[in-house]
Amino acid sequence: MENRSNEENKERVLKMGKEHNVESINLWFTDILGILKNFAITTQELEGALERGVGFDGSSIQGFARIDESDMVAMPDPDTFQLLPWKPRTHPAVARIFCDILRPGGETFDGDPRYVLKRNLKRAAQMGYTFYVGPELEYFYFQDSKGTQGLDEGGYFDMTPPDVATDLRQETVLTLEEMGIGVECSHHEGAPSQHEIDMRYTEALTMADNVMTYRLVVKQIALQHGVYATFMPKPVFGINGSGMHIHQSLFKGDINAFFDQNNEYCLSKVARCYIAGLLRHTPEITAITNQWVNSYKRLVPGYEAPVYLSWARQNRADLIRIPEYIYGNEKATRVELRSPDPACNPYLVFSVMLAAGLEGIEKEYEIPDPVEENVYEMTEEERKRRGIGALPSNLWEAIQLTEKSELVKKTLGEHVFDAFIKNKKFEWDQYRRQTTEYELRKYLPIL
DSSP, rough: OOOOOOHHHHHHHHHHHHHHTTTEEEEEEOTTTOOOEEEEEGGGGGHHHHHEEEEEOOSSSSTTGGGOEEEEEEEGGGGEEOOOOTTTSSSOOOEEEEEEEETSSSBTTTTOOOHHHHHHHHHHHHHTTTTEEEEEEEEEESSSSOOOOOOOOOOOTTOOOOOOHHHHHHHHHHHHHHTOOOOEEEEEOOOEEEEEEEEEEEEEEEEEHHHHHHHHHHHHHHHHHHEEEEOOOOOOSSOOOOOOOEEEEEEETTTTBBBBBBBBBBBBBBHHHHHHHHHHHHHHHHHHHHHHHTHHHSSSSSSOOOOOOOOEEOOOTTTTEEEEEEEEOOOGOOEOOOOTTTTOOOOHHHHHHHHHHHHHTTTTTOOOOOOOEEEEEEEHHHHHHHTOOOOOOSSSHHHHHTTHHHHHHHOHHHHHHHHOOOOHHHHHHHTOOOOOOOHHHTTTTTT
């Protein structure tokens, strides 16, 4: 991104609005669960919005304000102005712009997930680091939102024409590129009708905005073709769920702080401490990285999703994988966290991952030995002997770990932390009261 002043960016946005005959601008932000929110203004209101923001009622937004303090201001970030290319070309153009949420007096609203990430990136910057991420979001195409009938029977990297889903994926990639979101690759994933598009790595705030845009674009293109796309972590029993493997690295200027050619794995001390921080703190951040009841139907042995706290270079069963170093490509040295799923709030997930890694760096955590063997094939006694812990097995276990975590509370801030815990406890309480189809099939005929 070019280094422009805020005033220059505002002028650029106003100029683009006129040049492209923009009639409506969608103001985007997220609630604490990562659900995209939107309201629209006309072009005539754009200049004033860029100067003063736009007021709205925050009392109905999950995790925002109480009714007695409901007034909020959405302040557009001119860096994020983009045309929406799926809108009909014959009509006046429509654009979107991400917003930071403020209180009426102009002070930052600490319940805004985008602000939470900005605050944690500032901490990294004070340590001299820029945080880069490259997430791989998996998703399914289904015939509609009422069932799980897929569009294809393909497997990993399959190309089986005629493949409607491949065409949808290609159109999605082109749309993302048109919106300025770089795409590294796309392919069919391991399960039938499961696909993946990998965005080119960039700094974390831009990527969090890109994740929100990506999820909408995938769904929008599917909708235009009369099908449904979902980022639900485990929509179909007996096949792989959808993950969001997150590649991450810290840079000092143009230098990758994770690279050290003298280390066996080409990992610097900074990288090793960062990994140790992730391994130690991932259980307590799992309610953030895997925030839904359904998330834990994916985190079970046998479907390529991680369950145990281990790291390695080659082993894709581990929680953390270190992609193989390619000579001369030091900037690509990175850490891949494999537990998060694509239905998370990326602003909060990037925040807690970064905080866990920085904690490891600041306190110089010792990294355990890598585990190149298949952890799933070990006995429980062997895992215990080697000190290999496990992720929480359901949302309630995850909530209990998160609620006790000083790291998460400090990272999210008291407002978001309390609202998130309250929301997740309510979700678990609603879930545990349900009588499921499984219970009816298993118990009704015999009890």
